[in-house]
Amino acid sequence: MKEFETDGIVLNRFDFREKERILHLFTPEHGVLHVIAKKLSPKNLTHASLTSPLTRGRYHVLQGRSDLLKFKDGTVDEMHLGVRGDYDRLEAALGMLRLVNKTQLPDKPAPQLYHLLRIYLKALEVGSARHLHTSFAIKLLKHDGMLSEGGCGHCELEASRWMQGERFCKRHAPAGSIGIDLALVDAIAGVRKLSDLYAMPISESFYREMISNLE
Numbered sequence: 001m002k003e004f005e006t007d008g009i010v011l012n013r014f015d016f017r018e019k020e021r022i023l024h025l026f027t028p029e030h031g032v033l034h035v036i037a038k039k040l041s042p043k044n045l046t047h048a049s050l051t052s053p054l055t056r057g058r059y060h061v062l063q064g065r066s067d068l069l070k071f072k073d074g075t076v077d078e079m080h081l082g083v084r085g086d087y088d089r090l091e092a093a094l095g096m097l098r099l100v101n102k103t104q105l106p107d108k109p110a111p112q113l114y115h116l117l118r119i120y121l122k123a124l125e126v127g128s129a130r131h132l133h134t135s136f137a138i139k140l141l142k143h144d145g146m147l148s149e150g151g152c153g154h155c156e157l158e159a160s161r162w163m164q165g166e167r168f169c170k171r172h173a174p175a176g177s178i179g180i181d182l183a184l185v186d187a188i189a190g191v192r193k194l195s196d197l198y199a200m201p202i203s204e205s206f207y208r209e210m211i212s213n214l215e
């Protein structure tokens with residue numbers, strides 16, 4: 001059985017049988033790994049923390065024949081307590097984790113996205129949840145090559161509708177597309193510093209519409 005250590009952020013957790021949990025662990029070099037943690041003792045706080053969504057840590061895992069890795073041990077680097085204690089921050093953080101879980105694959109390394117998630121989860125402890133979540137969603141689309149620019153993807157005429165990163169004119173807009181401010185999407189995509197991001201006029205309705213379109 002092969003063993004290795006990896007940095008990871010827990011995206012999701014499923015309780016499985018008694019005292020067993022399956023984790024979706026986002027890692028820089030291995031993409032999203034599925035890890036089973038067996039025989040967890042409720043008294044072992046490190047294990048409880050390491051198997052909790054949002055935790056970032058160093059994970060020691062065993063690889064057998066199946067795709068499901070086995071959790072052996074680990075150390076906690078960051079619990080994000082400042083995010084867990086606030087409803088809006090927690091909701092935004094879990095939304096980011098859902099987007100990563102939905103788009104990233106096992107064995108598809110994504111070191112830049114991992115680095116971005118790490119920075120954004122930390123920033124969420126003090127920064128604007130709405131701005132960070134919106135910006136993360138746009139950067140994730142860009143990372144995956146799903147963020148279009150300019151005009152309608154079909155005819156190149158002026159676009160006014162948006163659907164999961166793609167742009168459409170009125171005639172080619174599919175059902176479910178939304179009419180958000182595309183110039184603002186471009187502006188957010190171009191932002192490099194968090195202080196500039198927080199100055200962007202991202203309204204609650206723009207945020208809600210965009211995220212629900214992506215989820």
Ligand SMILES: [Zn+2]
Pocket residue numbers: 152153154155156157168169170171172
């Ligand atoms: Zn068109």
